[in-house]
Amino acid sequence: MTTDNNLLLDYTLSLADNALIIGHRLSEWCGHGPILEQDIALTNTSLDHLGQARSLYQYAAEQVNALGADAEQKLFSSESLQANIASGNVIDEDDLAYLRDAWDFKNLLLAEQPNKDWAYTVARSMYFDIFQYFLFKNLVNSKDVTIAAIAEKSLKEVEYHKRWSSEWVIRLGDGTEESRHRMQTAINDLWPYTGEMFKMNRTDVAMLAAGIGADLESIKTLWLEEIVAVLEQATLEMPAQGWMHEGGKEGRHSEHLGYVLAELQFMQRAYPNHEW
């Protein structure tokens, strides 16, 4: 539960959850890529996201451990995780990734959308990568030194992700009749999940005021400019403005996240503290 005490934790977790969930989605392509070289490209990208998630969860775990002594504070709905924290045990990155329930995850709905096909995968990545690029570019100047350092380290990776996904959108959009049609469908279908990226919630507003978080309004302008440019080069049409899904940042997810977590968390849930 987000209170004034743990806004930074909420912010850190939302960054971490985005990286973990989109990283997991991309990892689902491992061994299923359309061609060996792209299979490796996606796995590399997936591991980049996982690396970002690890750094962010480590930082979040530090914050939880600092807050932990205060047993009054219920941070997560998972009873066992909460009990662990309340009894003063030190938690780590794995606890946050594997033992939280879906409604404790703060990732964007976009990140959890299924891979479906190559067009959906690259469309989702393009929307997300361009957003993450401008977000991290902004967070490099965060007053929180850990977040600034993680943003700086990740920025080079994200710059490549964005180039990779944009080029695929252009290649398929400006390709055959079928590839163009499928690319346009994916771009249109995922569009309603992009609005949430720029919606400032209570945490975003507070973090911006504290000089820690980014101004999502200004990022929206930059993001939109680049999306327009990519779609134009891809000879694709901009999706029509309309109603936008939201809720992921508040822990209200689509049904897809449950399935993602079931696969992601199964081992640690069934065999607690199992290592390999």
Added chain:
Amino acid sequence: MATLYGVAFCYFLNLPNYMSELSSKEKAEWPLWEVFIRSKAGLDHKHVGSLHAADADMAIENARDVYTRRMEGISIWVVESKYVRASNPDDAASLYDPANDKIYRHPTFYNLPDEVKYM
């Protein structure tokens, strides 16, 4: 375990079929590219392998992902494999053997002055 084994077994039984499907599809595959990587400044680009890509730009990116993930390089060249002309192995005897007894082609008959240190 039994199911897993069964799946694996079926997979191997189907392999010849799978292979023939693959070769009939080959025509639609992306062209092959040879990849050359410069490992650090001042060194030559060295051939490291090959990969498939739809065009030169994608070949560079694929090479980045396939051949430089462990810090192997700082520069990449790609060339489409069909442009590489190779010598015929059957001609090896006439091409290379004659050099065998031409020891005078090696600069080994000169006495190097002591002043020349790095030869």
